[in-house]
Amino acid sequence: MNLLVVGGFFLAEALEMLGHRVINAAEFASPAADEVDLAVVLEQLPAADRPDLVLVVENLGPRRLPLNLENLKVPRTFYALDPHLNLHWHQKYASAFDLVFTTQQSSMSAFKAKGRPVHWLPWAVNLGVVFDHALPRTHEIAFVGRADPRLRRKRHCILEALKSRFPVRVWGDRAGNQVDQQEMGRIYSQARVVVNESIQGEVNLRVFEALAAGALLLTEDVGPNLLGLFTPGRHLITYGPQDLLEKAAYYLSHEEERLAIAAKGRERVLARHHTLARARQFLEYLGEGGWSRQAPDHLQLGQTLLHLSFRGLYPVQPGLERTGFHLRKALEEHPGCAAAYLALGQAALMAHDPGGALAAYDQALALAPGDFHAHLLRGHLLRHQGCLRGAAAALRQGLKHAAQAPYQLRRAARALLPGGMDTAAFFTGLGGIYEAQGLTLEPGYPPAPEPRFFAYAVEYYLHALKLDPLYVPALKALGLLLERHGLPCEAALHFERWAQMVPENPEARRLLGRVQLQGYQPREGLKNLLMAQILEPRMDLMESLRGLPLAPGTLQTLLPQITPEELWTSQALPC
Structure with a gap:
């Protein structure tokens, strides 16, 4: 079998040992090209190397999303190596393929939900490179x-x-x-x-x-x-x-x-x-069948390219050109697709065309008038254009349609319009709105650099802290959000800043201690929980420790090390 591969494929050597031909598409691309054009590659391949299968392997560094993938007549497969960081775009991009492989079992349901057959193909080691050298274990x-x-x-x-x-x-x-x-x-x-x-x-x-x-x-x-x-x-x-x-x-x-x-x-x-065993497993999955040629989803491809381009993971100019191509294709197939117009509006802003962006947002809202996110994006755009009255009206509409957010939260944000649109309090409020709507964060997703494109609560909280680095409600909200998403070490940075500002605040100490215990800082965590109890004697320390990751042996070891003098005199926190 001939495999045409885009990206680094750790099973290439093993497949060749099993008698298959692995062709690196990058060897046929122009050095000056931003992307591999598969149509050009196929034209250059000799007849004996015509591929039976095209495999695109996601890798770190600049993303490779080859051109003309959707036009290929041979089966197309995608191998997601790092879905724990990139699932937000992997599952969209998978719509361009007929079959998906993933290294992580937990990501399989997301790919299946997008209607693509998927196989779990974990990492494997090349035993010719990494093996036991039988050296003294020093x-x-x-x-x-x-x-x-x-x-x-x-x-x-x-x-x-x-x-x-x-x-x-x-x-x-x-x-x-x-x-x-x-x-x-x-x-x-x-x-x-x-x-x-x-x-x-x-x-x-x-x-x-x-x-x-x-x-x-x-x-x-x-x-x-x-x-x-x-x-x-x-x-x-x-x-x-x-x-x-x-x-x-x-x-x-x-x-x-x-x-x-x-x-x-x-x-x-x-x-x-090892890689030879994994290559055999890969071939077995290919031989099982049960998968067929799939029509590409142009909306998903357009959204993938837009997001990667904006987040600095793909070259901007070709990314925007390809985004526009796929979104226009999506609208040809589904003229009433509000999501395509919304993405076209964001692409227009990236291309410095605010008029085109506003027209696209208006089209999206004509088709989906209850889309709170579209109203808020439109409001941010009008605010940047200096149309404060129009911006306030659009933002009010967005708050009105954020149906999952509590009324009190929406009312507090609405009360800051129009004069408070550029305050940390307003952006913290919008973060709470997005959090209530279930749009919190995506692991591995670089935050948007400016507010016209915000899509997640974490971005609003970060922008609030850009406006006012010492704004406690944003520090607390961001820390709690990160803790809920299993990122206690990142949460500790924000609780620590809060506790440094107000060392006598027992809540700041308690939250900081809690995430430090979850984040492999047992001594610092226990110390801050003890300080919280000193500041608020009614707090039950053992109740605070219950359910937290601290083994009895660790507790017995650490408690004698933390002296009363250290607790009473401590004003600065450990890094």
Whole structure:
């Protein structure tokens, strides 16, 4: 079989070992081109290389969304490598394909909901590159990867927590400390324990690499994505904020158990989770059939290109041109599609055509007069044009149609019109409206840089803090939203700023302590909960601790370390 591949495909070598031809489409593209044109590639391919299948692989860095994909006569497949960060556009983009593969089991339902057949195809390790070198295991705990607290705050907190008690070696966290895959394999082969962090509940490639090198893997508990791959306690050890340090200490001091689990984990990878085995699995799925050619959804493709272009993940000029093409196609097929007009309005704004944007918004609202989001976008546009009366009217209409938001919340935002449209209070209120409407945030989605395009509550809260970095209602609302979405380390940044502004506020201390305990900062979290109780003696500390991730052993260890003098004199908070 001949496979034409767009993007980096980690199974390419294994498929060629199995007798298949893998053709890299980028080799036939012009170096100056913004994108691979599959029609041009097909013209250049010799007859013997005509593809039986086209595979587009999503990868980090600049996105590759090839041209003329929808016109191909051969089957089209999509492989979503990082759906835990990109599912918001993956599921739209999947409408251009006949079959979808995903590395994460938890994302399958989203692809199925879009009407595309999907298979779970997890990561796998190339055993010719990463393997057990049989070296002395001189590193107690090792980690290879980014550890910048600005980009990977939870990972940074995990590593700092481990460093507080154990020798931890980190590679790849700064310039001059980078390693390639071969060297990484050697590092893991010298580690007794390799620690792994999950960004958003995913099973990443590091899981398979660490096990292949024979180390004991200490990996975050990610629930369903791990099921069917490995058994915790048998092939690897899972942890959470409640037991990270206890488990690390236990397996570093129980050599026989550590070696037995590491050996079973390595055996499982050698049997099931290397690239050759995964390539066979890929071919089996292709051979199962049950999928057929699908008509592309031009609305979904247009929205995908618009979002990626605006968020800086795709070149703007070709992105807008392709956005317009697909949205016009969508309107040819469905002339009454309000969503297409709304997206055309946003594209027009990106092209510096406010008149065209306003006309498109008016078309969208003529078709869907109850769309609260369209009214608010129209209001933001009129505000930027200086039409304050018209902007206030449009914003009032948006608030009126935000049916899921409580009346009191809508009334408070409406009371700030028109004079308060540029205040932190107004944008915080709109954040609450969007949150009530269920539009909170998308993991991995870069926030919109300016308010005419806001689509989620988190963006409104961030803009409120841009207007007034010390506005407590925005700090609190944003922190609570991030905590609810399983991002306690990010939430802690906002609660910390609040507590620094008002150190004697018990609620700020309590919320900060709570997310610090969830975010692998047990000492800081416990300290802030104790301070909250001092500030508000009626608060039940044990009730606050109930349900939070703090093991009894950790509590017994930390409590004696936090002295009354430290609590009474503390005015500044730890970073």
